[in-house]
Amino acid sequence: MALKNNRPFVSWKRLKKSFYYACKGIQHTWKHEQNFRIHVLVAAAVFISAQLLQIPIEQQAVLAVVIGAVIGLELINTAIEHLVDLIVQTYDERAKVIKDAAAGAVFIFALTAVAAGVMIFIPHIIELFL
Ligand SMILES: Nc1ncnc2c1ncn2[C@@H]1O[C@H](COP(=O)(O)OP(=O)(O)OP(=O)(O)O)[C@@H](O)[C@H]1O
Numbered sequence: 001m002a003l004k005n006n007r008p009f010v011s012w013k014r015l016k017k018s019f020y021y022a023c024k025g026i027q028h029t030w031k032h033e034q035n036f037r038i039h040v041l042v043a044a045a046v047f048i049s050a051q052l053l054q055i056p057i058e059q060q061a062v063l064a065v066v067i068g069a070v071i072g073l074e075l076i077n078t079a080i081e082h083l084v085d086l087i088v089q090t091y092d093e094r095a096k097v098i099k100d101a102a103a104g105a106v107f108i109f110a111l112t113a114v115a116a117g118v119m120i121f122i123p124h125i126i127e128l129f130l
Pocket residue numbers: 033034035081088089090091092093095096099100103
């Protein structure tokens with residue numbers, strides 16, 4: 001199946017390129033952003049702990065969604081930081097508001113993820129000692 005402009009409906013070559021560039025973005029953020037590295041390492045620790053405590057799959061799905069959202073937001077925050085730096089090279093109060101608000105969004109969602117983690121893990125940890 002092809003579109004009007006003769007491009008295929010799904011081009012595997014373009015799809016492969018999209019994944020490649022997305023991986024490059026993740027790789028760059030991992031290399032340069034400490035917060036991103038911390039979030040990924042915490043996510044790995046949470047995933048391993050969930051396996052060890054045999055947390056039910058539906059609860060693991062909730063953890064996967066909130067953790068994935070935090071890591072995704074961190075990538076968007078990095079993109080916003082770079083975009084602002086590209087546009088503004090000097091101190092600007094508006095640049096500060098944009099960067100601080102984007103960082104605030106990550107912080108709020110990280111707190112939400114911690115709250116979800118506590119709600120899910122605590123009953124299983126208590127169960128271990130009963
Ligand atoms: N051009 C600017 N004008 C005004 N304030 C700025 C500007 N650039 C950065 N800031 C302030 O400095 C803070 C840190 O910005 P910076 O771009 O250094 O992020 P960062 O320290 O690399 O953040 P992260 O640790 O999340 O990567 C911003 O949240 C903002 O308050």
